[in-house]
Amino acid sequence: MAQSVTVDKILDAAEILFAEKGFSETSLRMITSNAGVNLAAVNYHFGSKNALIQAIFSRFLGPLTTLMEQGMAEKGWSQKDENAPLLEDILKLYTRSLLKIPTSHPNGVSVFMRLMGLAYTQSQGHLRRYLEDEYSRIFRLLMHFVKQSTPNLSTAERFWRIQFTMGSVAFTMSSIQPLTEILEDSKKAQANPEQVVNFLVPYLLAGLTSEPVDAVAIN
Amino acid sequence: MAQSVTVDKILDAAEILFAEKGFSETSLRMITSNAGVNLAAVNYHFGSKNALIQAIFSRFLGPLTTLMEQGMAEKGWSQKDENAPLLEDILKLYTRSLLKIPTSHPNGVSVFMRLMGLAYTQSQGHLRRYLEDEYSRIFRLLMHFVKQSTPNLSTAERFWRIQFTMGSVAFTMSSIQPLTEILEDSKKAQANPEQVVNFLVPYLLAGLTSEPVDAVAIN
DNA sequence: GAGTGTTTTAAACATACGTTTGGAAGCTTT
DNA sequence: AAAGCTTCCAAACGTATGTTTAAAACACTC
Numbered sequence: 001m002a003q004s005v006t007v008d009k010i011l012d013a014a015e016i017l018f019a020e021k022g023f024s025e026t027s028l029r030m031i032t033s034n035a036g037v038n039l040a041a042v043n044y045h046f047g048s049k050n051a052l053i054q055a056i057f058s059r060f061l062g063p064l065t066t067l068m069e070q071g072m073a074e075k076g077w078s079q080k081d082e083n084a085p086l087l088e089d090i091l092k093l094y095t096r097s098l099l100k101i102p103t104s105h106p107n108g109v110s111v112f113m114r115l116m117g118l119a120y121t122q123s124q125g126h127l128r129r130y131l132e133d134e135y136s137r138i139f140r141l142l143m144h145f146v147k148q149s150t151p152n153l154s155t156a157e158r159f160w161r162i163q164f165t166m167g168s169v170a171f172t173m174s175s176i177q178p179l180t181e182i183l184e185d186s187k188k189a190q191a192n193p194e195q196v197v198n199f200l201v202p203y204l205l206a207g208l209t210s211e212p213v214d215a216v217a218i219n
Numbered sequence: 220m221a222q223s224v225t226v227d228k229i230l231d232a233a234e235i236l237f238a239e240k241g242f243s244e245t246s247l248r249m250i251t252s253n254a255g256v257n258l259a260a261v262n263y264h265f266g267s268k269n270a271l272i273q274a275i276f277s278r279f280l281g282p283l284t285t286l287m288e289q290g291m292a293e294k295g296w297s298q299k300d301e302n303a304p305l306l307e308d309i310l311k312l313y314t315r316s317l318l319k320i321p322t323s324h325p326n327g328v329s330v331f332m333r334l335m336g337l338a339y340t341q342s343q344g345h346l347r348r349y350l351e352d353e354y355s356r357i358f359r360l361l362m363h364f365v366k367q368s369t370p371n372l373s374t375a376e377r378f379w380r381i382q383f384t385m386g387s388v389a390f391t392m393s394s395i396q397p398l399t400e401i402l403e404d405s406k407k408a409q410a411n412p413e414q415v416v417n418f419l420v421p422y423l424l425a426g427l428t429s430e431p432v433d434a435v436a437i438n
Numbered sequence: 439g440a441g442t443g444t445t446t447t448a449a450a451c452a453t454a455c456g457t458t459t460g461g462a463a464g465c466t467t468t
Numbered sequence: 469a470a471a472g473c474t475t476c477c478a479a480a481c482g483t484a485t486g487t488t489t490a491a492a493a494c495a496c497t498c
Contacts, residue, residue: 006475022341024243027455038477043457045475120390121340122241160418164387168426171339171386172379198432199379206429207387207422214418225445246485257447262487264445 007045009035015056019114023053023122054130057119060101060112061131065138067097077145084148088205094142095197109193117170154214165204172200226264228254234275238333242272242341273349276338279320279331280350284357286316296364303367307424313361314416328412336389373433384423391419 013035017026028049032039046052071093077085102109119127143162150158232254236245247268251258265271290312296304321328338346362381369377 004475022243024241028457029455038475039456040458040477041475049456117340121336156414157418160391160415161422163391164419164422167387167390168383169386170390172383195375196379199376200383202429202432203380203383203426207426210421210425213421223445247487248485257445258486259447259488260445268486 004045006035006037006041009037010042010045010052011056011059014052015059015111015115018053018056018118019111022118023124023127050124050126053124053127056115057127057131058134060105060115061135063101064097065135067100068093068138068142071097072141079141079144084151085145087146087149087208088201090142090145090149091201091204095201099193099197113172113193117172120166120170150208153212157212157214161208165208168200168204172196223264225254225256225260228256229261229264229271230275230278233271234278234330234334237272237275237337238330241337242343242346269343269345272343272346275334276346276350277353279324279334280354282320283316284354286319287312287357287361290316291360298360298363303370304364306365306368306427307420309361309364309368310420310423314420318412318416332391332412336391339385339389369427372431376431376433380427384427387419387423391415 010031014026014031017030017034020026028042029039031052032041035041042049042052046055075085075089075093098113099109101112105112119131146162147158150161153161229250233245233250236249236253239245247261248258250271251260254260261268261271265274294304294308294312317332318328320331324331338350365381366377369380372380
């Protein structure tokens with residue numbers, strides 16, 4: 001199980017293919033032939049296709065959560081603390097952490113951004129369970145801060161605004177732009193991740209902090 | 220090819236299953252057994268699984284585009300017109316049209332909202348081609364109005380803001396909430412489509428109309 | 439009610455998939 | 469260099485999939 005060359009070749013190839021085509025639409029034969037390894041290698045090294053999918057997610061979700069926890073610690077955020085962080089800082093913590101990963105990562109940011117989006121939309125039961133088991137703690141913590149920093153929102157409106165926000169993020173991450181090729185400007189708007197995040201954060205912030213529709217909650 | 224009972228039973232069952240599990244994850248055997256028809260019925264009536272998928276999309280995309288074109292006509296919007304419609308009205312036209320469909324539709328709004336989301340995220344080549352062929356006209360028209368009504372945005376920033384917006388919409392429509400079950404409040408926030416749209420439109424509007432990051436473009 | 443076209447049915451077909459197998463090849467340790 | 473472990477490989481396995489077939493059942497016209 002030690003970091004073999006084959007394991008990495010499989011991970012690199014699978015990551016790209018999954019991001020391009022989705023999980024069910026990508027076969028082990030495509031992956032192994034792209035990776036230049038034997039078909040049986042996946043089952044030998046990972047056990048199953050599902051386990052491979054999970055391995056791919058932990059390869060970047062591990063570093064991501066580490067970076068975010070470090071960031072929270074540096075800023076002195078704590079669950080106990082009464083003072084809420086600024087919403088803008090929460091968003092920035094997330095996006096900055098995301099942008100920090102790829103230096104060590106073979107396939108660039110956009111690939112696992114797209115994977116992140118797939119994790120939401122492809123309903124793969126095993127993946128959902130795995131992600132909940134492994135990463136729900138940091139997710140809940142983040143949500144705690146969001147809740148703290150938006151006290152003027154009703155529970156329902158906050159829930160939906162978070163939903164909308166995650167939608168933007170997840171979708172933006174699908175840089176493959178399935179339908180949106182129709183937009184004539186899609187070629188002009190080059191997909192430099194940092195630039196995109198520059199646009200994204202203010203956009204989200206405006207939506208999240210806009211005047212509530214609901215009656216203000218006591219919370 | 221006339222509207223047979225079998226055809227409708229297949230469409231109704233397939234719609235729900237596709238929305239729940241995705242296209243590749245739903246087999247013709249699931250569909251036909253849920254619909255209570257013979258396995259061969261799909262190929263007999265539709266020709267192929269892909270054709271069935273397309274048929275499902277035209278069943279609600281047809282009415283949707285009709286409603287939107289009617290709405291545009293009523294408001295007197297025209298491609299030639301110099302006066303841009305309000306961004307808010309564009310969004311409302313879309314969401315209101317969406318909410319108007321289900322009266323005639325067997326499976327409620329949220330099902331084809333979810334399908335709409337799938338259309339973006341599942342990259343099914345044939346679907347993309349089909350949607351582009353059939354519905355790119357109305358889509359481009361809509362984008363024309365959006366461009367008109369946001370003259371202060373640079374091409375790049377407008378592109379990305381539209382991208383973010385479509386992400387929110389597509390994702391919101393996936394009401395199955397894969398990962399978001401983690402949000403404790405997900406049960407409290409009942410998914411009444413009209414209420415969701417009430418939250419959604421102002422949220423999107425705030426993001427779209429917020430102060431540009433880019434230098435203002437001449438356009 | 440015989441004849442004609444349409445729809446339904448059970449069965450089979452071909453193919454692609456994830457997984458397993460048993461032996462060969464490659465290392466490392468002795 | 470033999471032994472023991474790990475990794476690789478070609479082949480096969482079982483299963484599930486979309487699709488096709490040919491006959492049966494049905495519906496309707498004349």
